[in-house]
Amino acid sequence: MSQENKDVLYGLYDDEQDLLKAVDQANASHLDIMDVFTPFPVHGLDPKLGLAESRLHIAGFIYGAIGTLTAFLFMTWVFTRDWPIIFGGKPYWSVPAFIPITFEVTVLMASVGMVVTFYTICGMAPGLVSPTLDDRITDDKFCIAFDVTNAEEADKDKIKGFFTASGASEVNMKTI
Amino acid sequence: MSAVVSPIREPLIQGGKTYHQITEDICSPTERTPSTAWVLAFIVAVAGLAFYVFCVAWTIWVGIGSWNLNRTIGWGWDITNFVWWVGIGHAGTLISAILLLFRQKWRTGVNRAAEAMTIFAVICAGQFPLIHMGRLWLGFFIFPYPNTRGPLWVNFNSPLLWDVFAISTYFTVSLLFWYTGLVPDFATIRDRAKGIRKKIYNFLSFGWTGSAKHWQRFESLSLVLAGLATPLVLSVHTIVSFDFATSVIPGWHTTIFPPYFVAGAIFSGFAMVQTLMVMTRKVLKLEQYITLGHIESMNKVILVTGTIVGVAYLTELFIAWYSGYIYEQFAFYNRVMGPYWWSYVGMMSCNVLSPQIFWWKKLRRNVFVTFVMSIFVNIGMWFERFVIIATTLARDYLPSSWSYYTPTWVEVGLFIGTLGLFFTLYLIFARTAPVVAVAEVKSILKAAGDQYVEPNAKHYAEAAKEVETTH
Numbered sequence: 333m334s335q336e337n338k339d340v341l342y343g344l345y346d347d348e349q350d351l352l353k354a355v356d357q358a359n360a361s362h363l364d365i366m367d368v369f370t371p372f373p374v375h376g377l378d379p380k381l382g383l384a385e386s387r388l389h390i391a392g393f394i395y396g397a398i399g400t401l402t403a404f405l406f407m408t409w410v411f412t413r414d415w416p417i418i419f420g421g422k423p424y425w426s427v428p429a430f431i432p433i434t435f436e437v438t439v440l441m442a443s444v445g446m447v448v449t450f451y452t453i454c455g456m457a458p459g460l461v462s463p464t465l466d467d468r469i470t471d472d473k474f475c476i477a478f479d480v481t482n483a484e485e486a487d488k489d490k491i492k493g494f495f496t497a498s499g500a501s502e503v504n505m506k507t508i
Numbered sequence: 509m510s511a512v513v514s515p516i517r518e519p520l521i522q523g524g525k526t527y528h529q530i531t532e533d534i535c536s537p538t539e540r541t542p543s544t545a546w547v548l549a550f551i552v553a554v555a556g557l558a559f560y561v562f563c564v565a566w567t568i569w570v571g572i573g574s575w576n577l578n579r580t581i582g583w584g585w586d587i588t589n590f591v592w593w594v595g596i597g598h599a600g601t602l603i604s605a606i607l608l609l610f611r612q613k614w615r616t617g618v619n620r621a622a623e624a625m626t627i628f629a630v631i632c633a634g635q636f637p638l639i640h641m642g643r644l645w646l647g648f649f650i651f652p653y654p655n656t657r658g659p660l661w662v663n664f665n666s667p668l669l670w671d672v673f674a675i676s677t678y679f680t681v682s683l684l685f686w687y688t689g690l691v692p693d694f695a696t697i698r699d700r701a702k703g704i705r706k707k708i709y710n711f712l713s714f715g716w717t718g719s720a721k722h723w724q725r726f727e728s729l730s731l732v733l734a735g736l737a738t739p740l741v742l743s744v745h746t747i748v749s750f751d752f753a754t755s756v757i758p759g760w761h762t763t764i765f766p767p768y769f770v771a772g773a774i775f776s777g778f779a780m781v782q783t784l785m786v787m788t789r790k791v792l793k794l795e796q797y798i799t800l801g802h803i804e805s806m807n808k809v810i811l812v813t814g815t816i817v818g819v820a821y822l823t824e825l826f827i828a829w830y831s832g833y834i835y836e837q838f839a840f841y842n843r844v845m846g847p848y849w850w851s852y853v854g855m856m857s858c859n860v861l862s863p864q865i866f867w868w869k870k871l872r873r874n875v876f877v878t879f880v881m882s883i884f885v886n887i888g889m890w891f892e893r894f895v896i897i898a899t900t901l902a903r904d905y906l907p908s909s910w911s912y913y914t915p916t917w918v919e920v921g922l923f924i925g926t927l928g929l930f931f932t933l934y935l936i937f938a939r940t941a942p943v944v945a946v947a948e949v950k951s952i953l954k955a956a957g958d959q960y961v962e963p964n965a966k967h968y969a970e971a972a973k974e975v976e977t978t979h
Contacts, residue, residue, distance in 0.1 A: 372951040388728045419665045443737075444680065450726070
């Protein structure tokens with residue numbers, strides 16, 4: 333993300349249905365939406381915005397697989413190479429007894445890895461201040477934002493026209 | 509509205525709420541000065557916590573000898589309390605993870621508080637294995653770290669070590685799941701707050717903006733975490749049951765333990781959720797979000813799991829008789845008729861008989877009955893663990909070493925003290941975080957709010973009548 337300030341022109345809608353219709357209209361009139369902000373996940377919005385499915389779960393699978401291998405191979409190494417001990421007359425390499433810990437470490441690695449990845453790719457961290465457009469976005473407003481940093485006046489007017497036509501309850505400009 | 513509204517489902521959000529009212533209702537308790545009731549409850553809880561700290565200090569200073577354990581009965585109130593708390597800690601993840609996978613919308617009203625309860629209960633549970641080691645400062649020996657003794661590793665084949673991994677994984681995953689769900693709601697509070705509160709909630713909300721892509725990743729993360737937490741929650745109490753089931757003590761060495769422990773854990777967990785929810789909804793005036801429908805759903809779970817537990821108790825008795833093995837038969841005869849018969853009676857009446865009143869819909873939807881029942885179940889499930897642990901150990905193979913065990917004030921103090929710890933944490937949570945998941949409740953408003961459900965139900969009823977009259 334660039335560090336320079338952006339001029340953002342945004343409109344607020346009162347209902348997610350209005351928002352979905354407005355996004356369709358924006359797409360129809362070839363307006364380039366910067367981002368959409370909502371107080372809760374609005375279903376059906378992602379395909380309209382052309383957002384590809386998140387690949388977070390693939391990352392989760394990889395972390396989990398690393399966890400499985402780490403736990404299982406480590407226990408194998410300890411009990412067959414490093415310090416073999418017989419417990420209860422069982423073989424050194426007593427695979428069934430390794431299953432609980434292997435499972436737990438798999439879940440642990442997958443979960444921790446995914447959560448860390450989630451915050452990293454979303455650019456979130458404890459104490460981080462992200463500029464927000466409007467305080468009511470986390471309450472009851474649905475927001476469509478356009479980046480108008482280098483836009484012509486005519487383009488801005490076109491966007492404003494779109495907001496009025498699509499029933500935005502408020503249109504504002506903010507530099508973030 | 510184009511949202512899909514089922515005409516037959518009971519509305520989950522009452523009072524014709526708008527999005528803004530939902531924010532207002534759920535966030536405002538964190539913004540008010542605490543009520544007298546809260547302050548009094550907090551003082552009592554902190555007093556309990558202080559007593560807990562004292563009892564732990566006493567145990568460490570004097571040693572485990574300050575407890576009444578003896579050579580025959582090596583586990584008493586300590587491990588009973590541990591299993592009891594871990595069991596309670598199962599409802600939160602069950603509600604948030606399993607019900608998420610099953611797409612149960614009523615989950616949204618109670619999942620936040622239930623998950624918080626889970627985390628606090630696991631914190632309480634984790635105390636006991638550490639304290640009962642006696643030498644608390646050597647507690648890190650349980651982790652497999654490279655050491656100067658060889659390195660001599662921990663025993664990966666021991667269920668006690670599996671427990672270390674299970675409980676710490678469960679705690680970590682529950683905490684991450686809960687906190688990630690809280691982030692958007694902390695952002696909601698942040699955007700309402702001013703001054704120092706804004707700074708604090710800004711820190712807690714990690715810079716959440718509500719961008720569409722973030723929500724998409726958030727949902728993907730929640731779903732996968734739920735998918736991981738579901739087998740995890742089942743594995744944790746299974747492994748706790750292995751602590752007993754893999755031993756060769758008659759009465760413990762049974763294959764029924766894992767499913768029976770898991771059902772018991774869900775049972776006691778839901779009971780504790782009910783105890784807390786009945787109080788929370790009343791004090792914070794959240795009756796329109798945690799409705800009688802929610803309470804009824806949870807009472808149904810209590811009825812089912814209580815009955816499963818009952819079947820398990822009877823199966824155990826039958827299998828003991830059927831095995832033809834006299835030590836096993838004696839262990840169970842002793843449980844029912846031995847010196848601890850009273851704890852068996854307590855367990856049976858609280859866990860199996862009393863929940864049967866929930867076959868009646870009227871009682872399932874009665875808040876007072878629910879509260880009393882939830883306390884009954886909490887007590888009954890404590891007795892269950894006591895029956896399994898102390899009763900079984902008191903009568904071993906050698907009659908000359910038979911013994912009886914009553915706790916000292918330190919052991920009782922540790923139990924009461926963990927209740928203090930638990931309620932201190934819960935009361936702080938109820939003051940500082942939204943106890944109902946704000947964003948999740950908003951996302952089901954169009955499908956489960958009464959202003960949407962009721963007209964639709966009426967419409968369907970009228971349409972059905974019309975069809976009847978025309979045919």
